[in-house]
Amino acid sequence: MAERVAVLLASLALVAGCGGPVAGSAKPVRLSDGDRAKFKEYYAQVNKAGDEGASKQAQLLKDTQHPDFKQKTCDLRGATIKVEPTWTTLRMDADWAPPGEKAHPRGDVYVVAVTITLRQEDQAIGSQIGSLHVVLLDDEVYGFAPCLGG
Template structure:
């Protein structure tokens, strides 16, 4: 069970745009306080939905999926994630495209270092540090649900 959970966590992180080094030059992000608050609120909503259960989080992730990639979702098998961003790492990633895609998502793409913890019911089954991408499009924040491309 623990091995399967670890494989699931690793797969979720890789397929959600979390992973190894992100190419490019780190530059301070020039975001308004309102836009920064939108990013914080997005992750707070993801975590709150996870606290409410797998079905609530799955629904939220689907509802906040980038509009160009709504058809790409996955079954998290009853697991939830907790995402803890390191806000000082937030930066633009203008060249990024989701795994398996050739085109850049519409909107302004940002990447942030995160610690993602995978929970099955009330038990923590894994944790990993990686990076996650979010997009500011039409004044809304969108993400890429785990298993993007899967």
């Protein structure tokens, strides 16, 4: 059991993107209210799916994976995540590429500071503060599998 918790906590660290500094510089984001609402709705859906169970959240994360990275998925081993963005930190990150990738994802890439809580069977087993990337592409919001480091 302790080994499984350690693996899940390591996954949480990857989810939060704690591998190093975030590229780019802080600039105020000029998003329409509609686009900002899309980002908020995306994370609300992630959290709602997590409340409904691990398989539901895993399917949502797969369905909302950036189209250029559909093959890059990971297994949270029955755990779920709860994501709490700090919206005042939302900014563009035009230079970012997922770890191990050379290509910048298509679309407008944004980064936001988040608190992520890893849950196993409705019990919080770890929490991490980090940053996650999301993309606005063709008027849709896409994310990246937690194992890609956000």
